[in-house]
Amino acid sequence: MEMPKPSDGVLAKRAGIIARLREVLPDDAVIEDRVELKAYECDALSAYRCPPLCAVLPASTEEVSAVLRICHAEGVPVVPRGSGTSLAGGAMPTADSVVLGVMRLTEVLEVDYANRFIRVEAGRTNLSVTGAVEADGFFYAPDPSSQLACAIAGNIAMNSGGAHCLKYGVTTNNLMGVTMVLADGEVIEVGGAHLDAEGLDLLGLICGSEGQLGVVTEATLRILAKPEGARPVLVGFDSNVVAGACVSDIIKSGILPVAIEFMDRPCIEATEAFTGAGYPDCEALLIIEVEGSEAEIADQLSKIVAIAARHDPVEIRESASAEESRLIWLGRKSAFGAMGQKGDYICLDGTIPVSELPHVLSQIGELSQAYGLGVGNVFHAGDGNMHPLIIYNANKDGDLAKAEAMGADILRLCVEVGGCLTGEHGVGIEKRDLMDVQYAPDDLEVQMAVKDVFDPAWILNPAKVFPLGASAGRRGV
Amino acid sequence: MRVSSESELVEAIAGATGPLRIVGGGTRDVGRPVVGEVLEVGLSGVELYEPGSLTLIVKAGTPVAEVSALLAGEQQRLAFEPMDYSGVMRSTGASTIGGVVAANASGPRRIQAGAVRDFTLGTRFVDGAGRVVKNGGRVMKNVTGYDLVKLMAGSWGTLGVLSEVSLKVQPIPEAQVTLVRPVESLAEAVGFMSAALGSPFDVTGAATTEAFEVAIRLEGSAFSVDYRAKELLGGVLAGFERVEGAGSAAIWDNITRLAPFVGNAQDLWRVSLKPGDAPSFHEAVRGIAGDCLFDWGGGLIWLGVNGVTTAEAAQTIRAALAPLGGHATLIRASTADRQAVPGFQPQAPRVAALSRAIKQKFDPRGILNPGLMDH
Numbered sequence: 001m002e003m004p005k006p007s008d009g010v011l012a013k014r015a016g017i018i019a020r021l022r023e024v025l026p027d028d029a030v031i032e033d034r035v036e037l038k039a040y041e042c043d044a045l046s047a048y049r050c051p052p053l054c055a056v057l058p059a060s061t062e063e064v065s066a067v068l069r070i071c072h073a074e075g076v077p078v079v080p081r082g083s084g085t086s087l088a089g090g091a092m093p094t095a096d097s098v099v100l101g102v103m104r105l106t107e108v109l110e111v112d113y114a115n116r117f118i119r120v121e122a123g124r125t126n127l128s129v130t131g132a133v134e135a136d137g138f139f140y141a142p143d144p145s146s147q148l149a150c151a152i153a154g155n156i157a158m159n160s161g162g163a164h165c166l167k168y169g170v171t172t173n174n175l176m177g178v179t180m181v182l183a184d185g186e187v188i189e190v191g192g193a194h195l196d197a198e199g200l201d202l203l204g205l206i207c208g209s210e211g212q213l214g215v216v217t218e219a220t221l222r223i224l225a226k227p228e229g230a231r232p233v234l235v236g237f238d239s240n241v242v243a244g245a246c247v248s249d250i251i252k253s254g255i256l257p258v259a260i261e262f263m264d265r266p267c268i269e270a271t272e273a274f275t276g277a278g279y280p281d282c283e284a285l286l287i288i289e290v291e292g293s294e295a296e297i298a299d300q301l302s303k304i305v306a307i308a309a310r311h312d313p314v315e316i317r318e319s320a321s322a323e324e325s326r327l328i329w330l331g332r333k334s335a336f337g338a339m340g341q342k343g344d345y346i347c348l349d350g351t352i353p354v355s356e357l358p359h360v361l362s363q364i365g366e367l368s369q370a371y372g373l374g375v376g377n378v379f380h381a382g383d384g385n386m387h388p389l390i391i392y393n394a395n396k397d398g399d400l401a402k403a404e405a406m407g408a409d410i411l412r413l414c415v416e417v418g419g420c421l422t423g424e425h426g427v428g429i430e431k432r433d434l435m436d437v438q439y440a441p442d443d444l445e446v447q448m449a450v451k452d453v454f455d456p457a458w459i460l461n462p463a464k465v466f467p468l469g470a471s472a473g474r475r476g477v
Numbered sequence: 478m479r480v481s482s483e484s485e486l487v488e489a490i491a492g493a494t495g496p497l498r499i500v501g502g503g504t505r506d507v508g509r510p511v512v513g514e515v516l517e518v519g520l521s522g523v524e525l526y527e528p529g530s531l532t533l534i535v536k537a538g539t540p541v542a543e544v545s546a547l548l549a550g551e552q553q554r555l556a557f558e559p560m561d562y563s564g565v566m567r568s569t570g571a572s573t574i575g576g577v578v579a580a581n582a583s584g585p586r587r588i589q590a591g592a593v594r595d596f597t598l599g600t601r602f603v604d605g606a607g608r609v610v611k612n613g614g615r616v617m618k619n620v621t622g623y624d625l626v627k628l629m630a631g632s633w634g635t636l637g638v639l640s641e642v643s644l645k646v647q648p649i650p651e652a653q654v655t656l657v658r659p660v661e662s663l664a665e666a667v668g669f670m671s672a673a674l675g676s677p678f679d680v681t682g683a684a685t686t687e688a689f690e691v692a693i694r695l696e697g698s699a700f701s702v703d704y705r706a707k708e709l710l711g712g713v714l715a716g717f718e719r720v721e722g723a724g725s726a727a728i729w730d731n732i733t734r735l736a737p738f739v740g741n742a743q744d745l746w747r748v749s750l751k752p753g754d755a756p757s758f759h760e761a762v763r764g765i766a767g768d769c770l771f772d773w774g775g776g777l778i779w780l781g782v783n784g785v786t787t788a789e790a791a792q793t794i795r796a797a798l799a800p801l802g803g804h805a806t807l808i809r810a811s812t813a814d815r816q817a818v819p820g821f822q823p824q825a826p827r828v829a830a831l832s833r834a835i836k837q838k839f840d841p842r843g844i845l846n847p848g849l850m851d852h
Contacts, residue, residue: 114671115753115776137677159620170618172627173595188827193751195776196581196592197631198804198822199850200832204594204627208620225677248529254552254648293708296701351616354530383617384530423618431621438621442608447623449838453831465622 001048001089001429004463004475006096010053010076017074017098018054024066029104031055040099043084043091044146045430047346047400052079052093059104061179061187061217068215069185071098077459078183080211082154083125085146087347088428090158090210094463102153105217108132117176117193119220122153126160129221138223141168144424145336156216159208161424166382167258167291168224170424172207177220180206180213183455192220205450210426211461213454227291230258232328233301236282236314240264243284244357246311247381250288251354253307255300260382261287261332264361267339267376267389268331274338277331280315286381287332335378336389342374344394347387348407350414351423354384363413364388371406373399385423386414412437427465435467444470479517481538483601483609483640489516490638491607496847499634501538501576504563508633508820508849510812518575520640525615528553531646532598532615537575537639544574548646556647557593558584558729564739565809575639581631584733585682585694588674588773594630596645602629602637605840615643628835634846636839652699654706655682655725656717659690664756666691667775671752672713674774678705684732685771692728693717732772735779743767743781744810746794750803752776761797765790779808787814795822819851 010017021030031037032054042049053076058064071078077097084091084101093099105123111133112118118140120129126147129140143162144150150160156178161170168174177191191203206213237243247260263271265283272279279285286308290300301318308316319325331338339345352360361377368375374391388410392403411421411431415438421431435444448466451458452474462475480486490497496513503517521543524534528551535544541559548554560582561572576582578600583592590596599613612625629636656673660666663685670683673693682694693714695702710717720728731737738745750758755775759766767781782790787810794805804822807815824832832852836843 112753113675115751116671116675138675159624161618165618169591169595170620172624173591182827186827188825188831190828192802194749194803195587195773196583196594196749198749198806199824199828199852200636200835201581201594201627201631202828202831204624204630207627208624225675227677227679251531252529252551252648254650256648292701293704296698296704299698299700351618353527353532353616355527380618385616385618418614419616420614420619420621422621423616424620426620427622435622438614440611443610443612444622446604446608446610446839447612447625450623450625450628450835453834453838 002468003050003094003429004468006094010096013074014053017076020070021054021056021067024070025056025058025063029057029059040081040093043086043089045087045089045092045428048089048092048429050093050095052097052099053095055099055101057101057104061181064100064181064215064217065185065187067100068181068183071459072184072457075457075459077462079461080153080157080215082123082151082157083149085150086154086158086426086428088422088426088430090426090428090464092429100215102151102215102217109218112193113138115193116223117220118223119218120152122156122216122219123151126150126152126155133223134226137226139226140221140223141174142171152219153216156207156219157209157211158426161385163259163261163380166260166380167256172204174222175203175207175219176222178203178206178216179218181215181217183214183457183460210428210465212451212465213460228293229297230289230291231297231301231319232287232289232325233304233319234285234287234317234328235308236280236285237311238283238314240284240361241358242311243286244361246286246308247357248354249307250304251382253303255303257288257290257382259287259289259380262377262379262381263332263335264377266374267335267378270338270342270376271331271335274341275330275334277327279331282314287328332378339376339389339391343391345389345391346403346407347389348410349385349387349422349425350411350419351383351385352414352417352419354381356417356419357381357384360386360413360417364410367406367409371402373403373406384419408434429464432465433467448474478514479519481519483520483603486518486520486603486638486640487607487609490603490605493844496844499638499846501573502540503570504566504568504572505576505580505582506566507580507808508815509851510815511846511849516638518573518638523547524641532643533646534615534641534643535574536641538573540571541574541577542571549649552649553646554649555644556586556590557596558586558733559593560584561734565735565745574642578630578639578642579632579634585684585729585772588683589679589681590647594627597626597630597642598645599643600626600629600639601641602639604637605842605845610637613643617645633849635836635850635852636845638845650696650698652702653694653696653722653725654702655720655728656693656706656709656714657690657720658717659688661689663689663759663771666771667752667755669714670774673709676709676713678709682729683774687737687769694725694729732770735770737768737770738779738781741768741781743783744787744790745808746780746782746805747808748778748780748794748798748803748805750776750778750798750801754801754803758797758801762793765793787818791818821850
């Protein structure tokens with residue numbers, strides 16, 4: 001992955017920059033030791049690494065502001081970092097950058113059940129937001145798989161989704177307001193405990209901007225009352241095409257499941273070997289979860305089972321207990337780990353129209369043959385957000401490049417059928433140079449013009465999102 | 478000037494020599510009056526409708542009524558329940574889908590389902606330089622690049638003129654019921670609405686009329702609606718009565734048409750605030766309040782104004798909001814008053830500067846609805 005050449009001028013004044021940062025931060029909040037910096041050299045896209053100039057861990061909005069004022073004045077790139085779980089390289093540094101980690105900003109600032117929101121510092125983890133309200137029967141809906149570790153700041157930067165967003169929406173649909181520090185250090189408030197923007201919807205623009213428009217330090221999030229219960233049904237099919245058709249029929253029927261998850265044979269076999277969840281021997285399976293009271297769940301599941309029965313299922317397994325639910329979800333939740341047993345993998349994130357599922361799955365199968373690399377498909381079928389896992393061998397010369405080329409072909413296919421490059425992981429560095437597959441030059445120009453407004457000097461996460469060639473002039477190279 | 482294709486729209490904007498007043502169906506004359514040549518967006522028609530994917534792509538000038546009829550044929554609908562301003566605006570025009578998106582005009586179901594901006598999956602628009610720009614797409618999860626779709630929703634034609642929108646649609650549920658009860662005060666009403674919205678029973682509407690009649694809506698399968706109604710009636714909504722089917726629908730239809738304000742001439746304000754602040758806000762503006770409608774659990778107040786000038790009302794309303802947070806937009810007033818009084822909530826200086834700078838990037842010549850939103 002090509003990254004810009006670090007600025008010699010910035011590298012030369014490293015000591016001076018660190019000294020200035022030390023003036024505004026406590027001793028333990030500035031990390032410059034080469035060994036300690038290893039923790040910040042990559043995120044979950046660990047194939048790519050680069051130690052930063054230094055890392056800082058501010059503990060308040062004021063400290064974030066002080067750091068940005070200095071970096072802005074010194075012309076130093078800043079790479080904001082939540083918990084470093086990005087799969088797209090969103091938090092990967094360059095050698096001339098300061099990594100700004102928000103993991104010390106973890107406080108709950110306000111919980112308001114009557115008005116159904118929580119205000120938190122943005123370094124707080126996703127799951128611990130729900131943790132702060134669940135004893136009172138509430139939850140925060142977006143649930144990315146990394147929710148135990150990932151920070152709200154990163155969720156906002158990437159507009160993260162999760163398995164349950166079919167019903168509850170993604171981060172942008174559950175975000176009510178932010179406190180954000182701009183590139184020059186000024187602090188702004190956008191949104192709040194009320195709904196919708198008073199002028200232009202800057203909140204909608206900020207969410208999903210991958211840390212390029214500002215550093216979010218506080219967030220107001222919508223919380224919801226927990227449903228009374230939830231239960232899944234597992235349905236096995238003898239072809240991907242039929243499973244895809246079943247998804248479409250369920251959605252069209254008017255039932256709104258909270259999740260419809262899809263796994264194909266390679267994934268089913270890998271998870272069986274790994275977890276022994278007891279999945280049926282079939283080409284494709286769906287896990288469909290519904291919520292409500294016991295009686296409502298039974299009512300919805302009976303309708304889903306009736307629809308599934310019209311598609312010649314190999315097996316229909318309706319959960320009748322918490323233990324059965326756990327087993328049904330066990331394989332799905334272990335799928336990425338299970339595929340990891342087969343080798344190294346890259347995980348794609350393209351989204352396609354649900355109607356294109358059968359076509360795209362068969363095309364991916366053909367690409368797999370052509371490249372000679374195994375692929376497993378496990379994804380959120382209800383909203384067409386695919387996660388093909390391409391298996392390769394990191395120790396074999398050229399294998400990663402081959403897997404990436406195949407990944408690029410799959411993403412081009414997603415765009416071709418009316419979908420997009422990334423549904424919930426973000427562009428980062430990973431899909432940066434494919435952006436012109438989805439967008440024409442003017443489409444990208446207008447997006448970059450938005451960054452010009454918020455960060456005229458392009459110091460915030462500058463080498464991300466936009467193809468390096470397209471952003472070169474703005475990044476001053 | 479009326480354009481009926483995207484290429485005509487490009488020509489009209491690229492060739493414009495002065496300000497353009499962008500019009501869809503002409504049913505939402507809100508904000509500072511724009512003096513300029515009328516540009517009527519006549520692009521109409523369905524590009525793609527896939528009921529099994531809950532996806533609709535439609536040209537921006539397509540009337541909402543046409544869209545709704547098409548969707549109803551497949552037992553589907555627009556989940557955000559678009560607000561119909563034509564009655565209060567005394568307009569004979571047909572509201573367009575582009576107008577709904579440009580105004581982010583969400584109705585009562587916004588509190589549960591989401592706003593227009595949440596259901597807009599993609600847009601094509603022509604910016605002030607005459608460039609065709611697309612953003613988003615037709616799929617439900619898309620984080621590829623910046624989300625200009627949200628920015629365009631609610632930008633009132635000041636950043637670009639929408640030519641096409643792609644929407645996520647929703648199945649029409651089998652049944653609905655509204656639980657109603659008159660109460661003594663707004664505080665009591667907000668208490669009931671909060672309790673219902675804070676329950677696990679998936680309330681899709683929570684509104685209160687002028688005379689404090691609280692209405693709580695449930696939608697879903699007949700079985701589920703009945704179950705949830707019973708749970709609420711036996712719990713936090715004790716003493717409420719059931720209004721079924723058509724009677725229930727009429728209650729919410731009146732709200733989306735802003736029925737209390739049709740046929741009178743009061744200035745009309747739209748105030749968004751934290752629901753729990755509604756009673757204290759209402760108290761603070763009591764001296765100028767005409768008719769009122771409280772939607773979104775109290776978080777959206779439609780406030781008619783009596784007996785004071787628009788400028789005085791603006792001052793009272795915004796002073797009352799200042800300690801609470803939230804925002805007030807002037808929806809209906811005379812042209813002269815809309816000229817004199819900023820219709821949109823004044824913003825903090827840096828936020829206002831960002832908005833102005835965005836406007837400048839999208840519309841460098843300042844020709845698209847200039848001044849309408851005060852940026």
